[in-house]
Amino acid sequence: MKTYRTGLLAVAFACGLLASAAQADTYVYVGNADSNDIHVLKLNKATGDLAPVQVAPFPGIEKAGPSTPLAVSPDRKFLYAGVRAAPFTAVGFAIDAKTGRLQHTANGPLADSMAYIATDRSGKYLLSASYGGHKITVNPITPAGTVQAPSQVITTGQNAHAILPSPDNRYVFATNLGSDVVLTFKFDSATGMLTQSSPPNTVAPAKSGPRHLVFHPNGKFAYLLTELSADIIAYRYDAKAGTLKDLQTVSIMPAGGAKPWAADLQITRDGRFIYGSERTTSTLTGFKVDATTGKLTRIGEVPTQKQPRGFGIDPSSTYLFAVGEQSHALTAYRINATTGALTPMKDYPVGKKPNWVEVIDFK
Template sequence: MMRIYVGTYSGQIGLLELSEAGEITSLRSVAGLEAPAFLGLHPNKHTLYALSETRPGRVTAYTLEPTTGELRLKNDQVLSGTYTCHLSVDPMGRMLFAASYGSGHVHLLPLTPDGALLPEAACIHHEGHGARPDRQEGPHAHCTVPHPQQPYLFAADLGVDRVFVYRIDRQKVRLESHGQVALPDGAGPRHIAIHPNGRFLYVINELNSTVTGLLFDPEKGLLTAIHTQSTIPASHNGENYPSEVALSPDGRFLYGANRGHNSLSVFQIEEATGRLLPRGHISVEGDWPRHFAISPDGRWLVVANQKSNNVVFFRLDQETGMPQSLNRQVALPAPSCILFLSLESAGPARLEGSSG
C-alpha cells in the first residue's frame, strides 16, 4: 500500500490510500488547520509537518499513526516570518528549515529526538530587490533545500534572483552564510531539486519560465550555473508561472510544472555534464498545477491542480521518462502539495484500473 497526503488551501490535509491493485481504498481528511499549503516528512517517517501559509507563518508537527495513517497533533511553533510557503527537514532529522515568501526570511527550528518542534533558533533576512517591481520589490524566499550528504542548505529567493548557500552548523544549531549565485535578472527562482549524485542542482524560475542547472562543488560549497532551458514551448503566448521541479529517483529525468500552460515539462539529464535535454510536455489535466511529486519507486507521478480542485495520476515510462495519463483523478478543494509515504511491508501500489 502507498499513502498520499495532500496539503491544501482549503483548511484540510487529505489522505489517499492506494491498494496493490491500484484502487483508492480511502479518501478522507485527516487534519484541519489554517492553509496547510506545504507538507514535509521526518526521515524516520513517524512525523509529518504541515506549514500554514499565514501571517505569521506556523509549522505544525503530527505523529503518523502507522496502521491507519491518521495524524495525531504533536505540537506547533509560530515563525517570525510571514506567508511561509516551503519547509524541508535535515536529513539527520535534527532540524527543520522553512522559507517565508512574504517577509523574505529563512528559518531554522531544532527538532527533538521524536520529531517535535522546538522554538525557532535562527532567522535570516535576505536583502535587496529584483528587476520586476511588481513581484521583486524586496526579498521573497521561496524554498529551503538541504544537501542530502553535505552540511549545506540552499535557499531560492524569487525577489532577488539568487540562490543562497548556507553552511549548517549542527553543533551550534545555526546557519552560516557561505555564498550565493545570481540568476538572470527577472528570473524569479522558486524551487530547487538536487540530483542523487549531489553535484547537480536544478532551479525552476517562476517569472521567466525557465529551469537553470547548477554545478555544486562539495569541497568548497560553491555553486556555478551550467545552463538554462525554457519550460514552455515557443508557441505559448499566454501567462505562465512554473511551480515545482523534481527529479526521477534514478536521476535520469527532470520534471517541471507550468501554471498557465498547465503542463509538465520533461527533460532528460546528460549523465556526465548534468545538462538538460528537452523531451516534451504533457497536459496536467487540470488548471494551475501548484505542486507534484514522484513516488519513491519512480513509477508514479501525482499532480495537485489548485484551481481545478483535482489531484491527477500519471504513470512514468521507465525508458523515456514521459508521464502517461491514467485518465484518473480525485476531487479535492484547492490542493497545493503532494507527499508520498510508501509502506514497504504492503508492497508498491499499482494505479492501473478504473478512472475516478
C-alpha cells in the same frame, strides 16, 4: 545435513525479506490550503490506483493561507504542514507506517508566513523560507516530533521562496525570487546554526525569479526552477565547497507565447527524469537527465489539472501525482520507464486549493 539446513534457512530468510519488500505500502499526502487539511491516499503499486485513507484536519487552525507547504522527516515518522495564515503555525503529525494515517502531535510556532518548509537531513531542525517576510528560519524539533520556537531568523533578499539542505547536510540553500539569487549557508548540524558561506550566493538571470531547487540523487548536480521565466537551470554541484556552476538552461514553456508562471520541480529518485509544472498553461514538462553531464533533453509536455502548483513522484519512479489549485483535484500519471513520457491514468477529488504533494514509501 547442517549445511543443507543452513541453506534452507538462508533461502527462507531471503524470501521473507522479499515478501516484506513486496508488501511495503506507499501513501500520497496532499496539502490543501483552503480546507486546511491533508488528504491521505494509498497507492496500488501494480495499477497506480489511489484509495482514500483519511482526511486529516489541522487542529486549532481557523484561517486559510495562500498555500500549505509540507515536509516529511527523514525517518518518515513525522509530517509537518506550514499554515500561512496568522498565527503562523507548523502543524505536526505522527505517521502510522502500517496504515499511512496521520495522528496530530502538536502545533509549533513559525516566525512568518512560510512558502516552503523542509527538515534538515537529521530531522532535528525545520528550515523555513518566508516569501512575504523576506527571511529564512531554523526551528528545533524535539525527538517526539514537536516543532519548537525559532532558534535563528535571518533576513534575506527579496522573496525567499524555498530552502533546502545539501545531500550531506553541510550546506543550506535558499532561493530569493525577487533578488534573483540562491543564497548559500554553512550548516552546523549539531547546533542548527546557519552562517554565510563564501561565495554567499549564486546569481540567476535578472528577473528570472528563482523558486524551487532539487539535487540529483548522485549529488553531483542541482536544478533550479525559475518562476518568472519558467526555466530549469542545471548546475554542477561542488559538495566540498558548496558551490553551483552553471551548465545549461532549458525552458518548460509550451509553444504559444503565454506569460510564464512556473511552480514546482521534481526529479525521479533514480535520477533519470525531471519535471516542472507551469500554471498559466496548466502543463507538466519533462526532461531526460544525463547522469554523467547533468544536462537535460526535453521529453515534452502534457496538460494537467488547472493551475498545478504542486506535484509529487513515488519513490519507485513509476508514478507522478499532480494537483490543481483551481480544479481541487489530482491526476495520476504513469512514467514511461524508457522515455519518461507521462500517461494520464485517472483523476481524483481532493481538498480545496490543493498545492503540495508528498509521496512516502514505508519499507
